[in-house]
Amino acid sequence: MKIIVAVKQVPVRDSAIRVDAAGKWIEEEELSFEINEPDAYALEEALLLKDKHGGEVVVVCAGPERAGQTIREALAKGADRAIHIQCEDLVSLDTLALARRLASAVEAEKADLILTGLQSDDLGLGQTGVVMAEMLGIPHATIVMQVEILDGSVRVKRELEDGWFQWVRMPMPALVTIQSGISPLRYATLMGIKKAKTKPVRRIAPDQLPPPAPPAVRLERVYLPQRKKETQIIAGTPAEAAAKLADVLKFEVRVL
Amino acid sequence: MNGVLAILEYRGAWNRMSWEALAAGRQIAAAIGQPLAAAVAGANLEPAAADLAAQPLARAYTVCHGLLGEYTVDGYVAAFEQLIHSLDPLLVLFPHTYQVRDFAPRLAARFGQTLIADAIAIRLDSGRPVFVRQLLQGKLNADYTHNGAGPCFASLQAGAFRADAPEEAPADATCVVEQFVPRLEASQIRSQPGERFRESAQTVDLSAASLIVSVGRGIKERANLPIVRDLADALGAELAASRPICDNGWLPMERQVGSSGQTVSPKVYIAVGISGAIQHLVGMKGSKAVVAINKDENAPIFEVADYGIVGDLFEVVPALTAAVRKAKGA
Numbered sequence: 001m002k003i004i005v006a007v008k009q010v011p012v013r014d015s016a017i018r019v020d021a022a023g024k025w026i027e028e029e030e031l032s033f034e035i036n037e038p039d040a041y042a043l044e045e046a047l048l049l050k051d052k053h054g055g056e057v058v059v060v061c062a063g064p065e066r067a068g069q070t071i072r073e074a075l076a077k078g079a080d081r082a083i084h085i086q087c088e089d090l091v092s093l094d095t096l097a098l099a100r101r102l103a104s105a106v107e108a109e110k111a112d113l114i115l116t117g118l119q120s121d122d123l124g125l126g127q128t129g130v131v132m133a134e135m136l137g138i139p140h141a142t143i144v145m146q147v148e149i150l151d152g153s154v155r156v157k158r159e160l161e162d163g164w165f166q167w168v169r170m171p172m173p174a175l176v177t178i179q180s181g182i183s184p185l186r187y188a189t190l191m192g193i194k195k196a197k198t199k200p201v202r203r204i205a206p207d208q209l210p211p212p213a214p215p216a217v218r219l220e221r222v223y224l225p226q227r228k229k230e231t232q233i234i235a236g237t238p239a240e241a242a243a244k245l246a247d248v249l250k251f252e253v254r255v256l
Numbered sequence: 257m258n259g260v261l262a263i264l265e266y267r268g269a270w271n272r273m274s275w276e277a278l279a280a281g282r283q284i285a286a287a288i289g290q291p292l293a294a295a296v297a298g299a300n301l302e303p304a305a306a307d308l309a310a311q312p313l314a315r316a317y318t319v320c321h322g323l324l325g326e327y328t329v330d331g332y333v334a335a336f337e338q339l340i341h342s343l344d345p346l347l348v349l350f351p352h353t354y355q356v357r358d359f360a361p362r363l364a365a366r367f368g369q370t371l372i373a374d375a376i377a378i379r380l381d382s383g384r385p386v387f388v389r390q391l392l393q394g395k396l397n398a399d400y401t402h403n404g405a406g407p408c409f410a411s412l413q414a415g416a417f418r419a420d421a422p423e424e425a426p427a428d429a430t431c432v433v434e435q436f437v438p439r440l441e442a443s444q445i446r447s448q449p450g451e452r453f454r455e456s457a458q459t460v461d462l463s464a465a466s467l468i469v470s471v472g473r474g475i476k477e478r479a480n481l482p483i484v485r486d487l488a489d490a491l492g493a494e495l496a497a498s499r500p501i502c503d504n505g506w507l508p509m510e511r512q513v514g515s516s517g518q519t520v521s522p523k524v525y526i527a528v529g530i531s532g533a534i535q536h537l538v539g540m541k542g543s544k545a546v547v548a549i550n551k552d553e554n555a556p557i558f559e560v561a562d563y564g565i566v567g568d569l570f571e572v573v574p575a576l577t578a579a580v581r582k583a584k585g586a
Binding site: 165180238239 | 329354355357361366371392394397398406408448450509518519544545556561564567575578579
């Protein structure tokens, strides 16, 4: 079975974020980057399916040079090879343009299954996978907590609202977006890290990409949200602040 | 092209977020001087049609077909694609539900469009709608615009537009509800959905708790949980958590607060080491008072907090437990 995992590299979760001078995006210079968390779970699920059913796991990632680090980490964890769509213009693309790029990079692979995280931690649109499925003309299911392969079809447990679930069966090839926490993440072994260096990475250079169509949707500006609520910040040493907060709970909110 | 179309969600009963999408639609339709229509899909929509008839709408559509009785991506995309082609609206709005997340991006792509997902506000800038979205788990806001030809698709975050119930329509308001029967074949629908189910009977009902201490990623390790449990015990509060804590198995799933867990509205909600991703906030923003303890002063949790302590939870929480014990003893 051939499984493709689409991953994105995003700023490390607790990064201090600064808006860039043009107000169009964030200052990336001093940031560290890591694999988008839901994508890490998609990769884990792909590796588990490979452990069980055999086959190949191919990672695809669109991003600048630095995304190579995320790709190497995925290979070190056990992916067999990778496709790096080299591009610096991710922020100016809308989902449609990005999904087109990803779809065209993997189309010839004729994979049985494509997995990706349910959304990115940076833009959070939660739709790249879905639109990719549309571009490839294959069925999809989103927000999935469990994946089973049954002769030519895939059965997935979708998470719905308020603790509800539903099993959905689809013919393969299919695309599935994975929810975080589906199973514990593995670490790369030393052997894996060593092996990753020799695993093939196909690089698609920017000049090999068709020029993107004008975006249907544009990110015009980014800015710090304005506080809607006046938060009373309780200052002092931990002991002082704790004592003041206990007073608040007792005399203002009256719950003690 | 004209008009605003709100696509609502009904499965024997209305998804409450439908009214929020309608409220947003009403607001933006009035602002751009366009009529507002609503649509809903299903197999048996007579009760839904009756509800829509009493709404102050220019028109409503029940998209009816035997193959739409159980939700499938393929069925919904094909049906709404036909409706949108026939109505040619300027703007199509959805509530940002799990179901919408499943089909709306694909529907938009059919029209060569990108869904503006999970918008928290819409404002007008020189007559053009600007959609506000959150980035980086709520650390930043971003303005998005739609360009070029074709309908604009956008979904609206839960709670962004207030409406808990359908609008009280004037007594004489009558909206024509038209049935729209899409052409669908069983062979078009590739996925087979099973029954909806819940994992296990919930034994913890956090929705009734008046005091909740909730813990997030900031706790770092399972071994550190006793410090928040001690605080909960001192307060007589229920212990709850954000999703990653339950995903790790550190606390049972039934103690999870958020869009995929429980919705709570205690007198006091104390969020410990929780950054405040929107999926968590939607589950607790009905709390009467919110206290946040977090080392990052820019964490989005402070957006909804009434009281905050910016500091190391490993120092603050034990001190608070001691202070609570003392205050209770006094």
